[in-house]
Amino acid sequence: MAATLKDVANKAGVSTSAVSRTFTDGASVSDKMRRKVEKAAADLGYSPNFLARSLTTRRTKLIGLVSNNFHNPIFLEVFDLFTRGLQDRGLRPLLVNLSNETDPEQSVQMLRQYSVDGVVVASSTLPPAFSKAFRDKKIPVVNTFGRYSSSPEVHVVGIDNVEAGRMAARALLQRGYKDVAFLGGPETATSTQDRLKGFQEELALCPDVTTRHSFAEQYSFQAGRSEMLRLAQGGLAEAYFCGDDVLSIGVLSAIKDAGLNVPGDIGIIGFNNMEMSRWENIALTTIHQPIKQIINSSVELMTAMLDEPDRYPEARLFPCQIIERDTLRPLG
Amino acid sequence: MAATLKDVANKAGVSTSAVSRTFTDGASVSDKMRRKVEKAAADLGYSPNFLARSLTTRRTKLIGLVSNNFHNPIFLEVFDLFTRGLQDRGLRPLLVNLSNETDPEQSVQMLRQYSVDGVVVASSTLPPAFSKAFRDKKIPVVNTFGRYSSSPEVHVVGIDNVEAGRMAARALLQRGYKDVAFLGGPETATSTQDRLKGFQEELALCPDVTTRHSFAEQYSFQAGRSEMLRLAQGGLAEAYFCGDDVLSIGVLSAIKDAGLNVPGDIGIIGFNNMEMSRWENIALTTIHQPIKQIINSSVELMTAMLDEPDRYPEARLFPCQIIERDTLRPLG
DNA sequence: GGATTTTTTGCAACCGGTTGCAAAAAGATT
């Protein structure tokens, strides 16, 4: 059994408060006392129990990290950045996987039962009500990759998907494409809807450009590939804005199978700028979503909220960026 | 402030023990009492605080999930499977990212301070001493993807890498390759060493087959590609067993750039059977590591250890399997 | 209906810590 505060106090012949104070920074203890206690603690291999401590301090340093996206490779980077960011600040991520559609309400309760200090909801597909449930229970929450709204009820960090859609449209227009298409991810995702909205809005300014759209069932190679094979039955557009890089790569594979050539016959622009888009045999032109900045900002915001729980909600949006590679015809 | 046990007891006009008992299964409470308490609890939105409870029950249901691999795409699946497996059993993963080489000892202490019920070390590169440190503190631990040893000191679940190396060698021999090579991952990883050992042992049985080996610096596209470009300066072997699928894909890209053709000029066999190996434009022949079984078994073993902490250590090994695709010449 | 057994309930101590408060000790001032 691990040594407790009391054991150390006995061994050192002092009160438990003295021991407690040696292990809480900012508390007042004389040097002599500190040495005595530290000696005894070292002998016993003692270190304070965080959970018992949390009972009185009301701080567990646990942060719920909730996601329902364990398939898209960018989420590995997301987890990497989150865990490091939190760890660097002495916080501990309690990971919650919401993939299998278990009742979200239950997760809210569970995280409350573990007295997490805050919750990060890293998902663009979970309904806003989910994040709000935490806020209602007075648990600090930030919704990373959440939907931007002019009157956010919870803190949101991410990108402006409408603007990203516009950006894609402009990229295609600038390269002289006249017949362009949107090949989105899951139709119900707000990010898909927003990007389509921006894409169409921007194109509407150019009456001579025609546009169309369709959706893949999920962000996967196969979904992109089969959707493109289906589209290839009819007439194809000159260029496609795809909802995701893996999707794009599936699309590229279908195009190749159809005997067509990129960017000669068809242009493709992806989204996310995943690691593999840079690979020489892929070289996908894509839109970079500044994940690092988004996550770091989310972590910062979370730590700020720990000190100021009633902080007025804000939306933090980061600009995306076109990454020029080889799947769109060159500019001008 | 959330309602406490005492609040419920007051509201229901009963003792705190009565309330506590209604919320611990297996405790004896009359139906009338239970109804009364549940009513009061519902009115107050009460649910028990797990951490306070853990103080007396000595069970937090927290499981440390430690990894230092946040780059290899298969780990996204690993996290997915682990989190689901643990959640299904009412356990909660506390994620620890050891990527940035922070003193492992510190993580041991930290997990102890959070009173985790057990620890899963999901890594093939962390030293065995790390897992042992938990065992020494009487914390149940399973090392998933750990090295097989005939006298394991901690529970290990994974594959037999030596055997996997043999399997790769046999696959190449069966297809008639006479000049074969091993292109491993990081040289220091025990998994790399073991696979090389098995590979060479098997080949040593065929004196007419020549072999050589080299290592990529990490499991990445670029590392595979640049290593292959380097090798292409000298004479190439007929077939390569690569340490990982991403590595293989980098190798394939270099081969293509060199104007060579797979499997006509060179054969490639990868490792892991990642999602992307199945993609039509890659179609990599590879060795499947049964991740699902490994993780599920790890979770099972962990739950078993929670009931029986001094369980005798065992190694659970799962057989790998060749996945035939298009990067090795056909059999026979 | 009374004695006996079983079930239900509350008391009070405990899990491993923290903290407000007042007493004790140390240091400063005259």
Add this chain to the structure above:
DNA sequence: AATCTTTTTGCAACCGGTTGCAAAAAATCC
């Protein structure tokens, strides 16, 4: 040396629960 400040320390209550034990209540038996 006596008095006043400041710092250090211990007491005891508390954080939010659980649980062994004995008393009270209910159920069973004769």
